[in-house]
Amino acid sequence: MRATAPKTHGPDLASLLSYGDIFDRRHCYIAGMALIDVSDLTKIFRRPQKRPGLLGSFRHLIERRFTDHVAVDHLNLSVERGEAVAYVGPNGAGKSTTVKMLTGILVPTSGDIRVAGLTPHRDRVTNARNIGVVFGQRTQLWWDLPVRDSLELLRDMHGIPEARFRRTVERLDAVLKLTEILPSTARRLSLGQRMRADLAAALIHEPAIVYLDEPTIGLDIAVKDQVRAFVKQLIAEGTTVMLTTHDLGDIEDICHRIVILDEGRLLYDGDLQAVKDNYARERTMHFQVATPITDPAALAVRLPGATITRGDSDREIAVTFDRLAIAAGDVLSAVFEHAEVVEVEIDEAAIEHVVRKVYAGELKLAAQRAKEAA
Amino acid sequence: MTLPLDAGRTVNVPFRAYRRLALAALRSLTAYPMSFAFSMLASAFSALAMLYLWRAVLSNGRASSGFDWPHMKAYLLVTFVANSLVSAYTDYQMCLRIRQGDIAMDLIRPLDYQRARFAEACGFGLYEAGAGIGAVAVATLIFGGLPAPSLRSFGLFLLSAVFVLPLRFGIVYTSGLVTFWTQNYVGVQAARIALVTFLSGSLVPLAFFPGWLRVIAGAAPFAGMASTPALIFGGQLQGAAALRAVGVQAVWTVALWLLARAFWLRASRQLTVNGG
Numbered sequence: 307m308r309a310t311a312p313k314t315h316g317p318d319l320a321s322l323l324s325y326g327d328i329f330d331r332r333h334c335y336i337a338g339m340a341l342i343d344v345s346d347l348t349k350i351f352r353r354p355q356k357r358p359g360l361l362g363s364f365r366h367l368i369e370r371r372f373t374d375h376v377a378v379d380h381l382n383l384s385v386e387r388g389e390a391v392a393y394v395g396p397n398g399a400g401k402s403t404t405v406k407m408l409t410g411i412l413v414p415t416s417g418d419i420r421v422a423g424l425t426p427h428r429d430r431v432t433n434a435r436n437i438g439v440v441f442g443q444r445t446q447l448w449w450d451l452p453v454r455d456s457l458e459l460l461r462d463m464h465g466i467p468e469a470r471f472r473r474t475v476e477r478l479d480a481v482l483k484l485t486e487i488l489p490s491t492a493r494r495l496s497l498g499q500r501m502r503a504d505l506a507a508a509l510i511h512e513p514a515i516v517y518l519d520e521p522t523i524g525l526d527i528a529v530k531d532q533v534r535a536f537v538k539q540l541i542a543e544g545t546t547v548m549l550t551t552h553d554l555g556d557i558e559d560i561c562h563r564i565v566i567l568d569e570g571r572l573l574y575d576g577d578l579q580a581v582k583d584n585y586a587r588e589r590t591m592h593f594q595v596a597t598p599i600t601d602p603a604a605l606a607v608r609l610p611g612a613t614i615t616r617g618d619s620d621r622e623i624a625v626t627f628d629r630l631a632i633a634a635g636d637v638l639s640a641v642f643e644h645a646e647v648v649e650v651e652i653d654e655a656a657i658e659h660v661v662r663k664v665y666a667g668e669l670k671l672a673a674q675r676a677k678e679a680a
Numbered sequence: 681m682t683l684p685l686d687a688g689r690t691v692n693v694p695f696r697a698y699r700r701l702a703l704a705a706l707r708s709l710t711a712y713p714m715s716f717a718f719s720m721l722a723s724a725f726s727a728l729a730m731l732y733l734w735r736a737v738l739s740n741g742r743a744s745s746g747f748d749w750p751h752m753k754a755y756l757l758v759t760f761v762a763n764s765l766v767s768a769y770t771d772y773q774m775c776l777r778i779r780q781g782d783i784a785m786d787l788i789r790p791l792d793y794q795r796a797r798f799a800e801a802c803g804f805g806l807y808e809a810g811a812g813i814g815a816v817a818v819a820t821l822i823f824g825g826l827p828a829p830s831l832r833s834f835g836l837f838l839l840s841a842v843f844v845l846p847l848r849f850g851i852v853y854t855s856g857l858v859t860f861w862t863q864n865y866v867g868v869q870a871a872r873i874a875l876v877t878f879l880s881g882s883l884v885p886l887a888f889f890p891g892w893l894r895v896i897a898g899a900a901p902f903a904g905m906a907s908t909p910a911l912i913f914g915g916q917l918q919g920a921a922a923l924r925a926v927g928v929q930a931v932w933t934v935a936l937w938l939l940a941r942a943f944w945l946r947a948s949r950q951l952t953v954n955g956g
Contacts, residue, residue: 411787413949434790446785448704450711459704462697463790491711 339420341515341546342385342408347417349378349403349570377403379570380417385548387514390541392557392578393550394661395567401550402441404567405517408548409439421515435464438513442520445500446507447492453503454488457510464511471510478506481536498529505536516540519550534560554661566664573664585660589629591637594649595621601644608640697791698799705803709769716807719767724815727760731823745887751914752885754826757819758910759882761812762841766848768869769804770797771856775865778856783951794853794937794944801849833915836922840909843929847905850936851876857940860947881907887916901936904929 355371378400385391395401406412407419410426410433419426426433439446447456461471479485482502487495495503501521508516518537522530530553538560541547549561557564557578564581566574574581598620599605606614612627625637634652641647709716734756738749747755774797777783786793820826829837855872859865877883879902886897886907897903908925911917917925 406784409784409788411784412951430787431790431792434788437788439788441784444782444785446788448708450708451704455704455707459697459700460789462694462700465694465697 340384341387343420344383345418347381348415350415351375351377376570388544390547390561392561392564399567400570405519438508438516440504440508440518440521442523445504449493452489452491460510482506497524515546517548522553522556587628587630590624590626590653592624592651593641593647596646596648599645605644701799702803705800706806709807720811730756750827754914755910757816758913759906762844762906763882764808764812765805765845766801766852770801771852774856775859778859805845829913837912840912840926843933846933850940854940854943857943857947860950880905901932
């Protein structure tokens with residue numbers, strides 16, 4: 307689990323100044339505290355327990371039974387200013403519930419949340435000024451108004467001066483190609499257009515923290531790429547981003563840190579590259595050769611630790627190896643010694659495999675093992 | 681493009697934001713003119729039925745419980761406009777958004793939830809009042825003119841009319857919040873409409889009620905939602921009694937607003953947003 311202790315670098319003058327207005331409002335912002343600080347956060351939903359059938363429904367009216375469903379279970383998390391965090395987990399893991407508590411929509415059952423010194427559900431309106439939110443399955447646009455009017459409404463709500471508003475729209479337009487969608491009403495937009503408009507709506511007040519909850523859901527590859535490029539740019543500009551997604555392609559080149567959640571509990575919190583180095587080291591090279599390899603055993607000796615498997619035909623072989631132990635070049639030259647290579651294909655271990663294994667319970671990450679040992 | 685957190689912006693949401701929200705609500709209604717026309721037609725027919733019914737009852741030229749035909753006509757038309765305010769849009773939309781979880785999108789805006797809904801109710805109200813007054817103009821062409829109130833009565837009437845929308849909003853908004861518990865609004869809405877229609881005197885003037893019920897209805901917030909302005913318009917409520925009735929309206933307006941706020945605090949803890 308990631309340590310929540312203060313980082314070695316204290317807040318610089320600029321970030322202290324930017325927190326000035328929080329001091330003014332006497333919110334207890336402590337210097338050095340993380341931008342998002344979650345401790346022991348728990349959310350329990352009460353669900354009616356109905357017996358099957360019509361009779362069961364009637365019985366529920368008289369004899370009400372409920373079961374408690376723990377959506378988020380004693381979660382600890384801390385995010386520094388400017389970090390890009392991927393928040394992943396299977397359906398029902400509690401990702402969205404966490405985001406809804408961080409944005410002040412849901413009230414936690416217990417535990418503590420601080421976002422820029424504010425408690426979101428108590429200071430919801432003030433917190434809303436600091437954050438931008440996109441829920442991929444919902445829209446915050448006014449359904450019957452042109453997108454431009456929706457943005458202007460948000461301008462008035464956030465009290466953005468006209469000049470700055472126009473500058474921001476221009477900047478967003480450059481990346482999100484808003485010009486074509488500004489005049490049409492939200493209900494006439496395609497899913498891809500709507501998502502671009504929703505991103506613009508979430509960012510029109512230039513929030514310091516952005517929560518993206520499945521921002522690429524249902525989008526085609528081209529729009530997905532646009533959205534990803536846009537999020538990357540946001541992060542480069544210093545925005546703190548928390549990205550919830552099922553699409554692991556979203557996170558791989560966007561986030562440096564990954565938090566894996568399952569059944570409301572934290573499974574892993576750490577460096578994305580470290581996860582890959584530790585758990586996604588397997589690399590497979592597929593070879594198509596001109597003539598069948600005569601002596602596979604000799605090849606195996608040449609590449610200790612690698613697994614050599616035959617493909618569908620005797621002209622196909624696959625070499626699976628630890629990419630940190632053996633270099634791809636070594637594998638290549640070893641195979642060249644034994645056969646005439648026609649075609650090579652490399653399967654890179656993706657974070658996707660790791661996460662899938664974690665979901666399936668096949669892989670226990672270090673943090674998890676430590677927890678069970680304790 | 682990242683700015684310092686919340687830099688240089690006041691915590692108070694500018695009034696302009698709520699005004700824009702009201703206008704947005706008004707505009708969203710104009711997006712569906714046919715739907716609005718049909719709902720107006722439905723309520724115009726029920727008003728028409730009431731007018732014919734009372735004309736038949738009072739056809740012998742005698743007054744009943746202080747109402748003769750011209751005064752009853754004025755009473756019915758004023759309550760018709762009052763009833764068309766905060767009709768169904770506010771709670772319908774609220775409940776739909778609560779049920780479908782779109783309320784999440786309302787809560788990420790830097791707006792007070794109750795004030796925002798009130799702003800929208802005002803926007804809808806402009807449209808509803810406009811259409812209602814238009815329908816009344818048509819009705820007076822069919823049924824003949826209304827007794828003109830005195831200037832003093834008319835002034836008090838306008839004052840009293842101002843409270844109709846916030847009073848109705850208080851009830852509609854609070855009953856809409858029940859969706860947080862029930863997840864279904866149909867029954868709650870039907871009960872609310874029945875209660876308000878009956879106790880506000882828009883079905884039968886309160887003067888026709890038995891004494892004890894009249895006292896209860898007069899002290900409850902409901903009379904102020906239709907009966908009070910209608911009686912002041914017709915001149916049946918005058919002087920100190922009229923002022924007292926407007927005072928009751930004012931007190932209930934504030935009380936309902938605060939009650940609704942307290943209710944919201946409980947309701948928002950009940951919130952479950954399912955599915956993404």
